[in-house]
Amino acid sequence: MDYALVLIIQALSSIAMLILISIGLAIMFGMMKVINFAHGEFLMIGAYTSVMSVNAGVNFWVATFIVAPLSVAVVGLVVERLIIRYLYGRLIETMLATWGLSLLLMGAVTVIFGNTVTGISAPLGSVHIGAYSTSIYELVLIFFAAALTVGSAVFLKMTDIGLVARAAMQNPDITAVLGFDPNRIYCVTFVIGAAITGLAGALIAPLTGVSPGMGLAFVAKAFITVICAGPAVIVGSALVATTFGVVNTIVTFVATPVFGEVALLLSAIVLLRVMPNGLTSRFKRGAL
Amino acid sequence: MMHRRTFFKATTGIVAAPFISKYAFADDTIKVAAIHDVSGVLDILGKPMASMVAMAIDEINQAGGLLGRKIELVNFDTQSNNQLYGQYATEAATRYRVAAVFGAVTSASREVIRPILRRYKTLLFYSTQYEGGVCDRNIFCLGTTPGQKTVKIVPYAMKKFGKRVYTVAADYNFGHIVSKWHKKVVEENGGKFEGVEFFPLEQTDFGPTLKKIQSIKPDLVMADLVGSNHIGFFRQWTAAGMSGRIGLASTIFGTGNEQLFTNPAEHNGILTSATYFPEIDTPQNKEFVARAAKVTGTDRSPINELPAMSYYAPKLWAEGVKAAGTFDRDKVIQALEGNLTYNGPGGPVTVDGKCHHVSHDIYIAQAKNHSFELLEKYDQLPPSDTAAVCDLAANPNDTKQYVLGN
Numbered sequence: 001m002d003y004a005l006v007l008i009i010q011a012l013s014s015i016a017m018l019i020l021i022s023i024g025l026a027i028m029f030g031m032m033k034v035i036n037f038a039h040g041e042f043l044m045i046g047a048y049t050s051v052m053s054v055n056a057g058v059n060f061w062v063a064t065f066i067v068a069p070l071s072v073a074v075v076g077l078v079v080e081r082l083i084i085r086y087l088y089g090r091l092i093e094t095m096l097a098t099w100g101l102s103l104l105l106m107g108a109v110t111v112i113f114g115n116t117v118t119g120i121s122a123p124l125g126s127v128h129i130g131a132y133s134t135s136i137y138e139l140v141l142i143f144f145a146a147a148l149t150v151g152s153a154v155f156l157k158m159t160d161i162g163l164v165a166r167a168a169m170q171n172p173d174i175t176a177v178l179g180f181d182p183n184r185i186y187c188v189t190f191v192i193g194a195a196i197t198g199l200a201g202a203l204i205a206p207l208t209g210v211s212p213g214m215g216l217a218f219v220a221k222a223f224i225t226v227i228c229a230g231p232a233v234i235v236g237s238a239l240v241a242t243t244f245g246v247v248n249t250i251v252t253f254v255a256t257p258v259f260g261e262v263a264l265l266l267s268a269i270v271l272l273r274v275m276p277n278g279l280t281s282r283f284k285r286g287a288l
Numbered sequence: 289m290m291h292r293r294t295f296f297k298a299t300t301g302i303v304a305a306p307f308i309s310k311y312a313f314a315d316d317t318i319k320v321a322a323i324h325d326v327s328g329v330l331d332i333l334g335k336p337m338a339s340m341v342a343m344a345i346d347e348i349n350q351a352g353g354l355l356g357r358k359i360e361l362v363n364f365d366t367q368s369n370n371q372l373y374g375q376y377a378t379e380a381a382t383r384y385r386v387a388a389v390f391g392a393v394t395s396a397s398r399e400v401i402r403p404i405l406r407r408y409k410t411l412l413f414y415s416t417q418y419e420g421g422v423c424d425r426n427i428f429c430l431g432t433t434p435g436q437k438t439v440k441i442v443p444y445a446m447k448k449f450g451k452r453v454y455t456v457a458a459d460y461n462f463g464h465i466v467s468k469w470h471k472k473v474v475e476e477n478g479g480k481f482e483g484v485e486f487f488p489l490e491q492t493d494f495g496p497t498l499k500k501i502q503s504i505k506p507d508l509v510m511a512d513l514v515g516s517n518h519i520g521f522f523r524q525w526t527a528a529g530m531s532g533r534i535g536l537a538s539t540i541f542g543t544g545n546e547q548l549f550t551n552p553a554e555h556n557g558i559l560t561s562a563t564y565f566p567e568i569d570t571p572q573n574k575e576f577v578a579r580a581a582k583v584t585g586t587d588r589s590p591i592n593e594l595p596a597m598s599y600y601a602p603k604l605w606a607e608g609v610k611a612a613g614t615f616d617r618d619k620v621i622q623a624l625e626g627n628l629t630y631n632g633p634g635g636p637v638t639v640d641g642k643c644h645h646v647s648h649d650i651y652i653a654q655a656k657n658h659s660f661e662l663l664e665k666y667d668q669l670p671p672s673d674t675a676a677v678c679d680l681a682a683n684p685n686d687t688k689q690y691v692l693g694n
Contacts, residue, residue, distance in 0.1 A: 006499050013495055117329060117516035119523065121551060126529025132502045133529035138495065206527075208492040209520050211329070217490065252496040256485060258459070260496070 006132045007253065013138045015245030016145035020204055022222040022237050023148055024197030029226050030233025031169050032189060034084060035091060037098040039222055040215020041105035042194055046072045046201025047210040048109060051120050060123050068202035069195040076194020080187050088186060102215070109212040119209035141203060148196065153234045165189055224268045230278020240279055243267065317360040318615055320345065320602070321380035323391035323401065328368025329489055329515045332544040334393045336584060336595035337415065338363060341390045343583045344602035354609050359602075362386065370397050377401035381408035387615045388413060390601050393594075394514070395419060395462045399689070402427055406687065411617050413605060415597035417543060417562075419465035420645075420671070421690035423678035425621060429645045430597040430604065430637060432563050434469035435673025436650055437539045440666055441561040442473040442510065444652050448559070449535025450507025451479035456497065456521065458514035459486035465691060466539060470510050482506045487521075489514060494521045498528045508535040511558075519549050526554040535559075543594050547655045555655040563648035564596035564634040565660050576633030596634055604630040604637065604646075625681075636668070643678040645671030 025039045036042075046068040053063035079101065087094045122137035156162035165185055168175045172182035208214060225244065229236025247267045252260030275281055322341040325334035345361045353359060362384050364376040373392065380386050381404070388411040392398035395418045405412045406426040413428050420433030446453065453474045457463030463486055471481040482504050485497055501509060513521055525531060537559035541547075547555050566577045580591045580599075591599075607630050609615055611623035625641035637646040647670045653660040677690040 003503055006502070010496055010499050017493070114327070114331075117519075119520060119549070121523050121554065122527040124527075126527060128529065132499065133533075134499070135524065135527035135529070137527060207495075207520070207524070209517060211516075217492075249496060253500060257491060257493075257496060258486075258488065 002129050002132055005129055006134065007249070009129075009134055009138065009142075010253075011246050011249040012142045014249045015241050016142040017204065017207075018221065018225055018241035018245055019145040019149055019238060020141070020200040021218045022225040022241065023145075023152065023234075024193045024195075024200060025222045026226050026229065026233040026237045027152070027193035027196065028190060029223070030229065030237070031165075032088075032186060032193075033091070034088070034190065035095045035098065036084075037095060037219065038079070038102040038105060038215075039197060040217075040219030041102045041109075042072050042075065042197040042215075043201035043204070043218055044109065044210065044212065044215040045075060045105065046198030047205035047208070047214065048113065048201075049198070050202035050205050051118060051210050052113075054120050060120075064202040065199065069199040072198025072201070073191050073195035075198075076191045077187070079194075080190040084190060085183065085187065102219075106212050106215070113212065117209045117211040120206050122206035137206060141207075144203060148200075149234060149238045152196075156234065221264075224265070228268055228271050228278055230275070230280040230283075232280035232283045235283075236278060236280035240271070243271070243279075317358045318354070319360050319362055319384050319386045320605075321362045321364060321376075321384060321386040321389045321391070323364045323366060323373065323376050323380065323389060325368040325393045325397070326363075326365040329517055330368040330393050332516050332549075333416070333514075333594055334366075334368075336545075336591060337391070337393065337598040338365075339583050340580065340591065340595040340599040341602055343580065344599045348602065348606050354606055355613070355615070364391075366393075366397065370394075370400050373397045373400040374404060377404045378408075381405060381410040386410060387617070388602075388605050388620075390415070390598065390605075392416070394460065396460050398422075399461075403687070409617055411605070411620065413601040415601045416594055417540060417597075419462050419469075420673045421465075421677065423643065423674070423680065423683075423686045423688050423690060425644065425680050425684055425686075426617075427644060428601075428604070428624060428639065429671075429674075430601050432593065432648055432650065433645065433671055433673050434466055434539070435671060435676075436563075436648055436669045437561050438466065438469040438473050440650055440664075440669075441537060441539055441559065441652055442470055443477045444664065445508050445510070445535060445537035445559050446474065446477055446479050449537075451477075452482055452506045453479055453508045453510060454482040454501055454504055454506035455484040455510045455512070456501075457484060457486055457510075457512040458518065459488045459491075462514065463512055466512050467510075468691075470512075487513065487518065490517060492517050492520050494524045495528075498524060498530065501534065502528075502530070506534060508537060511536055511538045512540050513538075514540065515544065516549070519544070519546055522546065522550050522554050522558070531557070541655065542592050542653075542660060545592060547658050547660065552657045556657065558655045559652065559663075560655065560660070561650055561652045562593040563650055564591070564593045564632075565651055565653055565662060566591055567653070567660050567662055568634050568651075570633075572633045596632070600630055600632045600637055603632070604628070604639070638668070640671055640675055642681050643671060643675045644680060645674045647671065 028034045028036045049071040050063045050068045053067045083097050124136035126133045127136050168182045168185040225240050228240045244264045248260045248264045251263035324338040345359050349358050366372040390413045415430045417431040455467045455470050457467045467484045474481045541560040607628050608620040608624040612619040624639050627641050629636050629638040635649040647668045650666045650669050651662050652664040653662045
């Protein structure tokens with residue numbers, strides 16, 4: 001019984017990890033169709049900001065929930081104003097520009113902190129479940145992944161700002177006629193996406209350690225998750241993360257972590273073969 | 289995504305061309321090369337190794353050089369990228385015509401440069417602890433091997449924690465061969481080997497494995513993990529509340545200075561073994577540690593077995609050169625094969641002329657508050673595992689790496 005519970009926690013934690021690394025991208029790519037190749041580096045900067053702040057004596061939670069998202073939001077703002085805003089609607093050019101940006105950020109961080117892995121310990125200790133024990137931080141991650149998903153969906157669906165944002169994504173001209181500046185809405189949406197990515201980077205830092213190249217490990221998985229999600233970006237990403245997380249965990253337990261990764265990628269291929277437009281392509285239009 | 293990665297690697301390769309010391313083209317000097325991973329995931333191993341080779345060469349020069357000539361060191365940073373090993377080994381041998389190469393960090397990288405340097409008749413000194421079995425007249429291995437470590441620490445840890453042993457190891461030849469040794473030694477000592485799991489060097493999330501280990505409930509986990517990513521294992525082990533419930537031991541913990549990168553709650557009580565610890569309590573060693581601290585400066589990398597053996601390697605080569613009276617490769621090899629001894633700051637090492645490995649003092653220690661407490665010492669263990677399969681006196685053209693323990 002407790003073994004089953006521990007398995008479930010591991011699966012949930014695997015799902016949470018996928019949601020965290022892809023939710024910022026879900027907003028940028030899924031909603032705005034901006035292919036941000038520097039997404040991994042946004043995660044990396046969030047993680048670095050948090051680790052460096054903690055090492056400098058800042059409280060872990062302050063570093064994670066305030067310093068990291070704010071720093072990456074600033075990076076996002078600068079990037080949007082200097083690069084992205086000239087490239088809306090031009091997929092290939094955005095791709096090239098953000099690819100260059102990704103190399104630049106990786107290089108800059110390597111110069112500042114060196115090409116090495118640093119890390120911090122997860123706070124909060126552990127909890128016993130029958131004969132097993134698990135890290136409380138893992139449970140916290142699961143909670144925040146769920147909270148971020150629900151929060152984003154509710155924000156976009158229920159609030160006026162969310163409504164305007166969705167309108168601007170669907171039809172910028174009509175939105176402009178109604179008195180809202182689409183450029184400003186794009187900018188704010190991009191910055192929010194960046195801030196959430198920064199928060200996610202800070203949250204996963206105690207588990208993964210930080211290094212300048214860490215983004216490379218995540219960006220592919222994040223894109224796979226968001227692309228497989230289809231048009232309903234938030235709900236879709238959560239569903240896809242659930243599928244992949246469960247597959248990954250089961251195969252990892254039965255075989256090894258390497259086969260777990262292989263199984264995850266295989267299921268992505270199968271999913272896109274069966275549903276080329278993503279898991280939520282049959283959802284009603286405008287769903288989140 | 290592939291393009292992006294290969295492009296990044298290619299560009300960093302160009303930018304980080306080898307750095308060459310200022311005497312690079314003086315004529316009356318003898319050149320030697322150091323090839324280590326000074327950056328990338330293996331930097332925690334490679335950086336201190338490279339700085340100790342440099343310190344040894346500096347000391348040789350300050351003492352007047354060798355045979356009246358100064359030794360000049362050419363440094364290469366392979367960036368934890370095995371492709372660069374081949375390139376730099378070729379460059380060291382052909383462009384700089386070095387008399388000897390000190391380096392290679394992992395076994396995988398050693399196997400890249402070993403055939404290259406043999407082809408160019410350039411002597412190689414390998415200082416990392418490794419899985420053993422390399423049988424090649426062109427290389428001298430100063431690292432410890434499982435026959436020196438596993439056979440001592442596994443029974444010691446089993447006595448302390450219990451007889452059911454699980455193993456986690458790095459996913460390349462070192463981890464695979466060492467885990468076979470663990471299995472053999474566990475079974476010889478009446479224990480039960482509960483299985484093994486391998487992790488790529490890039491692995492950072494150990495959650496599933498920690499839960500798997502809890503479901504197997506072994507008494508002892510042998511953790512032979514390598515590189516900075518794998519430090520996460522010890523952090524997550526503690527975060528999952530497993531410290532104190534299951535024993536942890538390793539044949540390699542500390543060689544990456546894991547005891548500095550983790551906090552005491554995470555490392556206290558982990559058993560490990562090595563031929564060198566900075567805690568060895570002799571005047572020579574204290575003086576060596578002080579000199580090394582000056583060289584590594586503010587770097588968080590004090591000296592453990594790998595850098596210590598990296599320091600021994602040029603000194604042992606110097607003993608060979610002095611005994612031979614020449615820098616000629618064949619003569620130096622012959623001199624070293626006369627079972628030469630170098631009395632290092634941590635204890636003597638003596639070459640076994642038949643298999644080109646060395647005998648070591650081996651210690652068992654326990655991690656405690658960012659350092660180690662020495663628990664047990666075994667004097668001058670010969671490299672019996674490699675010696676059992678490798679006889680270069682009888683087969684001088686052998687180049688095989690024998691798989692030991694099967």
